[in-house]
Amino acid sequence: MAEQIRRVTGTILRAPLTRRTVRELQYCALSGLAGVAGFAVTMVLLVSGVTVTGSVVGTVVGLLLLTLALRLSRRLAALHRRLAGWLLGERVEAPPNFQPGSGILGRLDKRLRDRTAWRAVSYSLVKLPVAAVQLYCLMATLIGVVDVTYPVDWLLFRHHAGGSLHPLMAPNPVSFGAKLEIYSWPGTFLVALLGALGVVAGTWLARGVNAGDRRLIRGLLGPSRVSELERTRTLAVDDAAAALRRVERDLHDGAQMRLAALAMNLGMAREKLDDADEATVRELIDAAQRNAVDALADLRDLARGIHPPALDLGLPSALATLATSSAIPATVTADIPARPAPAIESIAYFCAAELIANATKHSYANHIKINIYTERSGVLRLEVTDDGVGGADAARGSGLAGLAQRVSTVDGRLDVSSPPGGPTMVRVELPLKA
Amino acid sequence: MRVVIAEDAALLREGLTRLLEDRGHAVVAAVNDGEGLLAAVAEHKPDVAVVDIRMPPTHTDEGLRAALELRRSFPGVGVLMFSQYIETSYSAQLLEGGAAGVGYLLKDRVANVAEFAAALERVAGGGTALDPEVVSQLFRASRQRGGLTTLTPRERQVLALMAEGRSNAGIAAELVISGGAVEKHVASIFTKLGLPPDDNDNRRVLAVLRYLGSPALRAAG
Numbered sequence: 001m002a003e004q005i006r007r008v009t010g011t012i013l014r015a016p017l018t019r020r021t022v023r024e025l026q027y028c029a030l031s032g033l034a035g036v037a038g039f040a041v042t043m044v045l046l047v048s049g050v051t052v053t054g055s056v057v058g059t060v061v062g063l064l065l066l067t068l069a070l071r072l073s074r075r076l077a078a079l080h081r082r083l084a085g086w087l088l089g090e091r092v093e094a095p096p097n098f099q100p101g102s103g104i105l106g107r108l109d110k111r112l113r114d115r116t117a118w119r120a121v122s123y124s125l126v127k128l129p130v131a132a133v134q135l136y137c138l139m140a141t142l143i144g145v146v147d148v149t150y151p152v153d154w155l156l157f158r159h160h161a162g163g164s165l166h167p168l169m170a171p172n173p174v175s176f177g178a179k180l181e182i183y184s185w186p187g188t189f190l191v192a193l194l195g196a197l198g199v200v201a202g203t204w205l206a207r208g209v210n211a212g213d214r215r216l217i218r219g220l221l222g223p224s225r226v227s228e229l230e231r232t233r234t235l236a237v238d239d240a241a242a243a244l245r246r247v248e249r250d251l252h253d254g255a256q257m258r259l260a261a262l263a264m265n266l267g268m269a270r271e272k273l274d275d276a277d278e279a280t281v282r283e284l285i286d287a288a289q290r291n292a293v294d295a296l297a298d299l300r301d302l303a304r305g306i307h308p309p310a311l312d313l314g315l316p317s318a319l320a321t322l323a324t325s326s327a328i329p330a331t332v333t334a335d336i337p338a339r340p341a342p343a344i345e346s347i348a349y350f351c352a353a354e355l356i357a358n359a360t361k362h363s364y365a366n367h368i369k370i371n372i373y374t375e376r377s378g379v380l381r382l383e384v385t386d387d388g389v390g391g392a393d394a395a396r397g398s399g400l401a402g403l404a405q406r407v408s409t410v411d412g413r414l415d416v417s418s419p420p421g422g423p424t425m426v427r428v429e430l431p432l433k434a
Numbered sequence: 435m436r437v438v439i440a441e442d443a444a445l446l447r448e449g450l451t452r453l454l455e456d457r458g459h460a461v462v463a464a465v466n467d468g469e470g471l472l473a474a475v476a477e478h479k480p481d482v483a484v485v486d487i488r489m490p491p492t493h494t495d496e497g498l499r500a501a502l503e504l505r506r507s508f509p510g511v512g513v514l515m516f517s518q519y520i521e522t523s524y525s526a527q528l529l530e531g532g533a534a535g536v537g538y539l540l541k542d543r544v545a546n547v548a549e550f551a552a553a554l555e556r557v558a559g560g561g562t563a564l565d566p567e568v569v570s571q572l573f574r575a576s577r578q579r580g581g582l583t584t585l586t587p588r589e590r591q592v593l594a595l596m597a598e599g600r601s602n603a604g605i606a607a608e609l610v611i612s613g614g615a616v617e618k619h620v621a622s623i624f625t626k627l628g629l630p631p632d633d634n635d636n637r638r639v640l641a642v643l644r645y646l647g648s649p650a651l652r653a654a655g
Contacts, residue, residue, distance in 0.1 A: 249493070252488065252518055253443070256518050256541075257443045257445065257446060257518075258445070260446060260518070260541040260542065260544065261443075261445045261446055261449055263541075263542060263544060263545035264446070264449045264450070264453060264544045264545065264547075265449065266545060267453075267544060267545045267546055267547040267550075268449075268452070268453055268456065268547055270547070271456075271547050271548070291445070
């Protein structure tokens with residue numbers, strides 16, 4: 001316990017001396033100034049733009065001011081993203097570039113409806129209080145640093161010998177506005193101590209406010225919902241095309257090939273009938289029969305891969321069927337009072353099938369548990385757990401990454417928990433309606 | 435007849451080998467990709483190669499590309515494309531350099547062993563064997579341009595069989611008419627198309643194909 005307290009205290013006190021702190025403070029300075037300036041300019045342009053547009057004569061000028069504000073906001077957003085990336089290591093993807101319309105009115109229309117720019121404007125507005133705190137942190141820390149040097153200053157300059165000293169104190173809620181006056185060299189150590197406190201408090205506050213700023217940047221300056229939808233739509237379309245190609249390939253290499261072989265066997269057998277070569281005829285017909293049976297099996301697998309018939313009865317029975325065919329013993333618990341949309345059922349089913357196949361291939365597990373249930377909030381949850389060796393990684397395993405992509409096309413999520421040594425648990429969260 | 439087979443499905447490769455050897459032909463090599471095909475042809479100088487279109491590594495049209503390369507490098511070797519699909523663009527590319535020693539059959543045709551073997555022998559001998567599917571595709575394309583309107587239905591039937599590479603006797607047997615009647619139809623077709631009659635089967639096919647007017651064929655010599 002004591003050891004723990006010492007460690008935490010050490011971390012708190014040493015924090016101001018780390019490289020990270022320097023960067024956080026640099027960020028406070030640059031981003032804070034940019035924030036204040038950005039707020040001022042954006043507000044001036046917006047307010048004047050709106051008021052001028054309202055008056056009869058100034059519409060054109062007003063609209064120009066508005067579009068200027070929006071363009072500037074996009075630029076400012078880029079600056080803030082870059083600062084956050086450079087100094088805080090917060091890499092936020094840039095939203096898609098502005099797509100200008102055609103014609104003057106078209107351009108204007110596109111500009112005024114530019115969601116990305118309006119989100120950037122809202123960031124500029126919210127940023128003002130954040131920037132104020134950031135600049136305050138910087139000031140408090142700098143003043144603290146100056147205060148820490150007082151004992152040395154006193155000795156070097158003695159400019160207050162016999163007199164008194166009013167040390168600079170950052171405004172803070174603790175001192176209630178009390179003024180400090182120092183009359184002797186030992187007294188300066190109190191100032192230094194207070195300064196050190198100011199440095200520690202300032203740097204930690206900076207970390208806190210910067211963490212908040214990062215959230216704002218992620219939420220307001222990253223890709224919007226629309227561009228996210230566009231991305232997942234592309235994934236969905238690609239997924240569908242790939243699925244069709246797979247079906248075609250499976251037909252070509254499977255059933256079609258076997259039926260061609262079957263036709264060949266029968267053709268040869270027919271020729272042999274004329275030679276009355278009974279043994280060969282029998283052999284060829286056997287081969288033909290084998291090919292027919294194999295072609296049927298291929299077609300059955302393919303059909304099941306397109307739409308598992310068991311799914312018509314609902315997820316619980318489809319998953320139960322799936323579990324009985326699993327190589328590793330698997331149990332299913334299901335609690336789905338209302339049926340999800342067919343597309344969601346299909347995705348959940350294929351996720352379960354893929355996860356069971358993954359576990360069979362990689363986990364060396366003795367048992368797999370499949371749990372599927374709906375939550376009142378309209379969410380379908382699928383959990384596939386195995387007691388195997390763990391170490392599954394969504395980033396590396398292409399199968400898991402593919403599943404995550406497929407799930408994301410309907411705004412679902414896939415989380416993997418698989419520490420080395422196991423157990424592995426994959427949670428899939430899907431909306432009930434696609 | 436010495437044959438090289440290029441087919442990636444082992445089942446069909448072995449079946450074809452057996453089928454041809456049963457009929458007394460020598461399968462000198464059976465390979466499973468385009469590169470193997472070119473190497474085998476260079477080594478064995480066969481009479482004819484049976485080539486699947488979709489083969490490793492990309493499973494798209496490597497068989498066709500290998501076949502075109504064969505036509506350039508080994509003009510004396512007949513090439514029979516053997517596929518589950520008939521693609522008009524594939525037929526056009528294949529026939530671009532002329533129809534001599536070229537065939538393009540659906541894999542289904544192997545069900546009739548005798549006809550399949552006859553087609554392969556025709557290709558090996560410098561003739562042509564086009565799948566009825568290929569011919570009807572070319573017909574459709576031609577009809578859309580209004581090219582076949584002057585022919586009677588019977589003449590169109592005869593033209594289709596000519597396009598497949600059949601001889602007059604073969605056409606007579608297929609349509610159950612006399613050889614003289616076939617000759618009359620053929621002469622009439624050539625007159626209507628303004629082509630001098632010729633008793634060489636291959637020149638007939640070339641003429642037919644050129645009339646059917648695949649753009650690639652019109653450019654070909």
